[in-house]
Amino acid sequence: MSEPLRHVTVESRLPAKACIIWLHGLGADGHDFAPIVPQLTLGREDVRFIFPHAPLRPITLNLGMMMPAWFDMSDVSRHRGIDMEGVEQSALAVQYLIEQQNAQGIASDKIVVMGFSQGGGIALYVGLSYAQKLAGIGALSTFLPHPESYALQPHTANQETPILFCHGTGDLVISLKDAKASVADLTRLGYQVEWHEYPMAHSVCGEELQDISRWLRTVLA
Numbered sequence: 001m002s003e004p005l006r007h008v009t010v011e012s013r014l015p016a017k018a019c020i021i022w023l024h025g026l027g028a029d030g031h032d033f034a035p036i037v038p039q040l041t042l043g044r045e046d047v048r049f050i051f052p053h054a055p056l057r058p059i060t061l062n063l064g065m066m067m068p069a070w071f072d073m074s075d076v077s078r079h080r081g082i083d084m085e086g087v088e089q090s091a092l093a094v095q096y097l098i099e100q101q102n103a104q105g106i107a108s109d110k111i112v113v114m115g116f117s118q119g120g121g122i123a124l125y126v127g128l129s130y131a132q133k134l135a136g137i138g139a140l141s142t143f144l145p146h147p148e149s150y151a152l153q154p155h156t157a158n159q160e161t162p163i164l165f166c167h168g169t170g171d172l173v174i175s176l177k178d179a180k181a182s183v184a185d186l187t188r189l190g191y192q193v194e195w196h197e198y199p200m201a202h203s204v205c206g207e208e209l210q211d212i213s214r215w216l217r218t219v220l221a
């Protein structure tokens with residue numbers, strides 16, 4: 001990506017000491033999750049939220065339709081149909097956002113990268129490949145994209161970084177099987193993954209937001 005990602009910022013009430021970068025899913029934009037910030041009871045007012053907008057690109061799975069997306073895909077599968085060049089470009093763009101926060105005085109180990117669906121796949125890719133330790137990695141209703149291509153040789157900086165993985169048992173977009181297989185891959189690689197499943201479709205529910213709030217309070221403590 002030649003230009004920095006445009007994004008929605010929900011600024012902290014006090015000078016920011018931590019940051020959460022939250023990536024939306026296919027076809028959405030940075031406004032998608034911004035309204036949930038008041039529902040995340042973090043018990044502190046010094047956390048900045050950044051919700052980037054993915055660039056418009058043609059999506060093969062949707063007959064070439066242009067839409068906001070972190071990468072092109074021709075199949076909803078963790079093993080095939082994923083444009084890994086697009087994944088890498090998006091990961092670099094998110095890393096640039098992290099570096100912007102570093103320049104504003106927030107260390108990488110006070111930054112959480114998380115996302116929903118496609119955005120969750122990018123969050124995982126960033127977390128496994130980034131050379132600086134992050135506070136946490138959140139993966140919501142997603143899978144580890146094309147694990148054969150990069151996940152077998154992750155960077156060690158985030159080997160002990162907490163990973164939150166949440167998924168709906170009724171998800172008809174990204175299968176529960178693929179999500180659980182991704183958790184198995186991460187566990188086999190030595191990562192500590194916290195898994196939650198909920199009776200929901202490809203979405204977010206109230207119970208999940210409570211679990212996310214608790215997890216964020218822990219990793220940003």
